Amino acid sequence: MRQSHLFTKTRKEAPSDETSKNAQLLIRAGFIHKEMAGVYAYLPLGMRVLENIKKIVREEMNNVGGQELMMTTLQPKDIWEKTDRWDDKKVDNWFKTALKNGTELGVGLTHEEPIVDAIGEYINSYKDLPVMVYQIQNKFRNELRAKSGLLRGREFVMKDMYSFARTQEEHEEIYERVAESYHKVYARLGLGDITYRTYADGGIFTKRFSDEFQTLSDMGEDTVYVSESKKIAVNKEVYTDENLAKVGLTKDELVERKGVEVGNIFPLETKYTDALDVHFMDNAGAKQPIIMGCYGIGVSRLVGVIAEHFADDKGLVWPESIAPFRVHLIQLGNTADKATALYESLIKKGTEVLLDDRDAGAGSKFADADLIGIPYRVVISDKSLERGGLEFKKRSDAEGAIITEEELFDRLK
């Protein structure tokens, strides 16, 4: 894309109503637009990052057998009453609305009930199981307090997957398979080293633990106790000697850290399937309960976590796997023809490139490139051509080097 066509612009100063680093940088660089507290729009650059994260999540969910679908945001009240999750006293962060005739509707905050209800129409026999379905869509939660930019919003993008199994053993096999795929997702996002599977409270429906995926960071609101050697952590909410004994850990091998919950997986047992009367028939013709699990990843939260985690004092630094573009090609001086030729040949080779063809000074182009944080910066200028080609610099490096066009293509392979 030509930067002269990009409608967003960078800003030198962050808006005064944002204090979180992720929102400040993402707004300054033109990735997001704040609509209201906890509600952000994704502008072209932010949209590309979001879509890149979704792509990785999709690939990994498909790899473990997930089938993608998309449920609705508008929710009928009756299915939520069957599980006793409609009453505001039970679930207090609903957004609710109504039809013109007064019929109450919910605005989707999660999708266990509608998924179970829909799936139930197709699952009758043991031959129909197991099944895993997932979706990536906006969730709406009426949080009393939105905070920390993209980390805690009222409208946010989430991947939620649901598994349906015939037996506890089958469920556990799926559960572990998905947990494994989560590690792959975070590794591909560049967060593998600092993201820990974490024992957490299983909630009111099960006596088991649930598993959170916590990315260690000072911006986190959760306190976790981490064993670096065992690559496992324990959330403060279940940090007792009794619980630690259950999972084979002791307090002296754990260190206290702050974490951001970037995913969580729950064993739901038969709570929802039973409540919505969804069962299967075994090979003896007997009605059997369906064991369910659910698996969330905070997709838009990850945009904020990654933005903030990798940023330096000059701006964003995107991992290559999700960067909005791979190359930021900066044209300086009278090099428009050569820059265009290089831009086109890069595109021909399948490289995503942002060409800074704006009529602006070198300093402001460099400052913008640093702020936007595209992994590779390539400068084409009279000076670079004199010295034999192009200047190539990684966003994460301080200094660049002059290379030829062939060497550039080579490095981008």
Place this chain on the structure above:
RNA sequence: CGGAGUGUGGUGUAACGGCUAACAUGCCUGCUUUGGGAGCAGGUGACUCAGGGUUCGAAUCCCUGCACUCCGACCA
């Protein structure tokens, strides 16, 4: 939801209860410039969040509402 704070051109800030609300940046015109947010000149742009009140006089003081931020609580 409890507590604290803040609302001034697009953005960031300033202004004792008292001149036509100032500065920077952005944006527009022209010229010059082109390797780290360039220079000069001219121009554009704010009923100071909304509504009420006090006062000869309110951006400034008071009340109500709304919005935003932070701390806490909450967070399948």
